[in-house]
Amino acid sequence: MSKQQRKIPLYIQIKRKLIDKIKEREWVPGDPLPSEGQLMQQFNVSRTTIRQTIRELAHDGIIETRRGAVARVKETPKDELENPGVVHHESGGEFSIKVLRSKYVYDHYFAQQQLQIEDAKIFFLERLRIADGTPIGFQQLYTPAYIGELIENEASAWFDIFPVLGMNSVNYSSIKEDVTASLVNQYEADLMGITSGDPLIEISRVTLGTDHRPIEFSKTKYLPAHFNYRIEIGY
Amino acid sequence: MSKQQRKIPLYIQIKRKLIDKIKEREWVPGDPLPSEGQLMQQFNVSRTTIRQTIRELAHDGIIETRRGAVARVKETPKDELENPGVVHHESGGEFSIKVLRSKYVYDHYFAQQQLQIEDAKIFFLERLRIADGTPIGFQQLYTPAYIGELIENEASAWFDIFPVLGMNSVNYSSIKEDVTASLVNQYEADLMGITSGDPLIEISRVTLGTDHRPIEFSKTKYLPAHFNYRIEIGY
DNA sequence: GCGGATTTGTTCGTATGTATA
DNA sequence: GTATACATACGAACAAATCCG
Numbered sequence: 001m002s003k004q005q006r007k008i009p010l011y012i013q014i015k016r017k018l019i020d021k022i023k024e025r026e027w028v029p030g031d032p033l034p035s036e037g038q039l040m041q042q043f044n045v046s047r048t049t050i051r052q053t054i055r056e057l058a059h060d061g062i063i064e065t066r067r068g069a070v071a072r073v074k075e076t077p078k079d080e081l082e083n084p085g086v087v088h089h090e091s092g093g094e095f096s097i098k099v100l101r102s103k104y105v106y107d108h109y110f111a112q113q114q115l116q117i118e119d120a121k122i123f124f125l126e127r128l129r130i131a132d133g134t135p136i137g138f139q140q141l142y143t144p145a146y147i148g149e150l151i152e153n154e155a156s157a158w159f160d161i162f163p164v165l166g167m168n169s170v171n172y173s174s175i176k177e178d179v180t181a182s183l184v185n186q187y188e189a190d191l192m193g194i195t196s197g198d199p200l201i202e203i204s205r206v207t208l209g210t211d212h213r214p215i216e217f218s219k220t221k222y223l224p225a226h227f228n229y230r231i232e233i234g235y
Numbered sequence: 236m237s238k239q240q241r242k243i244p245l246y247i248q249i250k251r252k253l254i255d256k257i258k259e260r261e262w263v264p265g266d267p268l269p270s271e272g273q274l275m276q277q278f279n280v281s282r283t284t285i286r287q288t289i290r291e292l293a294h295d296g297i298i299e300t301r302r303g304a305v306a307r308v309k310e311t312p313k314d315e316l317e318n319p320g321v322v323h324h325e326s327g328g329e330f331s332i333k334v335l336r337s338k339y340v341y342d343h344y345f346a347q348q349q350l351q352i353e354d355a356k357i358f359f360l361e362r363l364r365i366a367d368g369t370p371i372g373f374q375q376l377y378t379p380a381y382i383g384e385l386i387e388n389e390a391s392a393w394f395d396i397f398p399v400l401g402m403n404s405v406n407y408s409s410i411k412e413d414v415t416a417s418l419v420n421q422y423e424a425d426l427m428g429i430t431s432g433d434p435l436i437e438i439s440r441v442t443l444g445t446d447h448r449p450i451e452f453s454k455t456k457y458l459p460a461h462f463n464y465r466i467e468i469g470y
Numbered sequence: 471g472c473g474g475a476t477t478t479g480t481t482c483g484t485a486t487g488t489a490t491a
Numbered sequence: 492g493t494a495t496a497c498a499t500a501c502g503a504a505c506a507a508a509t510c511c512g
Contacts, residue, residue, distance in 0.1 A: 009499060035477060046501045051479085059294055067478050068508030173296065179464035181416040181434040199416040199434030212296045229414035244480060270496060281482045286498085302497050303490030 011052040014043050018057065019169055022073055033063060033071045060171050060210050089228045093132050097156045100191070101126040104145060111142040114206060114217040123148020125155055128191060129220075135192040136226035141218040161216060171210050178204040179229060188221060201227055246287040249278050253292065257308055267305040268298060326461050328367050332391045335426070336361040339380060346377040349441060349452040358383020360390055363426060364455075370427040371461035376453040396451060405450060413439045414464060423456060436462055 021027050034042065039050045054071055057063045063071045105111075105124050112122060122142055129137035141161070143151070150168045151161065158164045165172070182202045189196040200221040207216040256262050269277065274285045289306055292298045300306045340346075340359050347353055357377055364372035376396070378386070385403045386396065393399045400407070417437045424431040435456040442451040 011499080037477080048500060048502085052499085054478090065478075066508075067506095068476080068510075070477070070509095176465065179414055179436070180462070181436045181459040183434055197432065199418055201414070201416045201436075208296075210294075224416040227415070246480080272496075283481060283483085287480085289497090300497070301490075302488065303495080305490095305496070 010043070010045055011049050011056070014039070014045070014049070014053045015056055018053065019062065022062065023169060027073050029073045029075045031073050033073070035070050062169065062171070090129070090131060090136060090222070091226050091228070095159055096130045097159060098128040098130060098135075099125070099156045100128060102152055102155055104148065108142070111217060115142060115144060115214045117144060117214075121145040123152060125152070127155065129159070129222075131226060134226075135223075137220055137222040138188050138191060139218060139220040141216065143216050144214075147215055161218075165215070170215060172207045172215060173210050173212060174208045176206050176208075180204075182221065184221070192223065194223070199224060201229065203229075245278070245280050246284050246291070249274070249280070249284070249288045250291055253288065254297065257297065262308050264308050264310045266308050268307065270305050325364070325366060325371060325457070326463070330394055331365045332394060333363040333365060333370075334360070334391045335363060337387055337390055339383065343377070346452060350377060350379060350449045352379060352449075356380040358387060360387070362390065364394070364457075366461060369461075370458075372455055372457040373423050373426060374453060374455040376451065378451050379449075382450055396453075400450070405444065407442045407444055407450060410443075411441050415439075417456070419456070427458070429458070434459060436464065438464075 018033070027033070033039075033054075036047060036050045036054065039053075040047055043050070054063070054065065058065045058071065062074060064074045065071045102125050103123075104121050106121055108122055108124065111124070112120070115122065121144075123145055125139075125141040125143075125148075127139045127141070128135050129139060147165070147170065150170070151158070151164050154164070162172075180202050182200050184192070184194060184196060184198050184200050186196050188200070189198070201224055202219065202221045205216070205218050205220070206214055209215040253268070262268070268274075268289075271282060271285045271289065274288075275282055278285070289298070289300060293300045293306065297309060298306045299309050337360050338358075339356050341356060343357055343359065346357050346359070347355070350357065356379075358380055360374075360376040360378075360383075362374045362376070363370050364374060382400070382405065385405065386393070386399050389399070397407070415437050417435050419427070419429060419431060419433050419435050421431050423435070424433070436459055438453075438455050438457070440451070440453050440455070441449055444450040
């Protein structure tokens with residue numbers, strides 16, 4: 001429209017408009033998008049621009065494309081399929097979450113470094129993972145503030161962050177996890193109701209978004225008896 | 236070039252050629268790529284095609300692009316690009332191996348079960364993994380006898396079994412690893428010269444050959460301070 | 471099941487804006 | 492400040508897969 005708005009590329013503007021329609025559930029998974037020709041007319045742009053929009057949406061895993069057929073909104077993938085290769089397994093029947101702390105911080109140097117952002121507001125979440133009433137894990141999680149706003153309200157409702165991110169159209173391109181073992185300290189032992197000195201599995205994770213910038217950093221400590229980490233390479 | 240290859244889109248062919256140069260370390264992280272104009276001439280294609288190649292490489296996180304500057308190979312540790320998946324890392328300078336036990340057994344029920352062979356001779360190997368003179372890990376390894384014959388003579392010479400298998404043309408189709416934590420027992424503590432009660436990372440591994448039958452089962456316990464387990468999904 | 475119309479995938483050429491060197 | 496190089500955007504053509512009567 002105006003000269004100010006022209007800073008944002010057309011293909012990004014159109015991409016956002018299409019994502020909005022999916023977010024607002026005007027288009028639900030499985031629905032066909034308009035054809036490229038229709039989109040060209042609708043937004044009054046060239047095929048090149050529409051194709052770049054479509055390519056990005058497909059690359060981000062938001063839509064699925066096939067030659068000769070109109071693009072469709074992607075069916076939300078199952079949790080298991082999102083992590084091919086690695087399977088976490090927590091044992092127990094009834095799982096729940098207790099939120100210990102949830103706040104925005106400005107001065108956490110280590111988290112800022114992990115998230116590669118400086119002097120910015122960071123959302124911090126500390127939770128207890130509970131199975132059948134017994135604590136089995138202790139989690140500290142950091143995200144940039146804009147992600148925190150998406151997840152903080154229901155921080156006790158979700159067990160795993162990735163489905164929540166997916167529902168908010170925040171996709172990731174890679175996950176890195178470091179696994180090590182440590183002894184439980186007094187603070188953690190009291191929280192989990194165990195004896196100081198027991199061993200824990202400690203998992204540090206950094207998740208990168210589709211722009212390859214960090215969107216989440218977390219450290220989780222599990223009781224080995226209730227947790228198993230399985231890696232499969234090949235098939 | 237040839238007629239056969241023409242099925243593959245140009246931008247994919249060029250992408251592969253560029254990735255090859257990075258894999259072969261002709262271009263190392265930080266190196267600039269040729270400009271788009273140079274690539275156009277070199278491959279005799281249009282700007283559109285080169286741009287699609289560049290866009291994909293950037294989106295995949297293999298190169299970094301900035302407006303006005305030539306693209307550069309992204310700073311990424313080499314292991315990760317070549318073998319996305321799992322990286323073990325043992326810290327230390329000078330590594331060595333001490334063989335504790337090396338023998339053929341007939342009556343090890345658990346190993347027979349893991350290797351899915353019955354009433355057959357199994358090769359058993361127990362080794363200490365040493366870094367700078369200090370034990371950092373304790374490994375028990377089982378293979379079918381025919382594999383044992385290939386590896387037993389030099390059991391103190393190799394640190395990792397897979398290169399040895401590869402040199403003997405024994406290939407694998409998959410690896411499964413379970414990671415957990417445990418407390419060191421008295422036997423292990425004495426072997427590694429540590430205090431009973433320290434935590435260990437425990438990795439159980441089953442390797443399947445190209446015929447999908449097990450060729451190796453092992454259990455290794457590491458001192459967390461000297462070991463790190465890294466899993467990467469995506470790239 | 472066949473065949474034409476539609477739609478996406480690839481590639482060319484060209485032009486302009488904007489950030490870097 | 493100028494030349495270079497990348498980012499965006501237009502138009503056009505053909506190939507390949509799909510869709511529909």
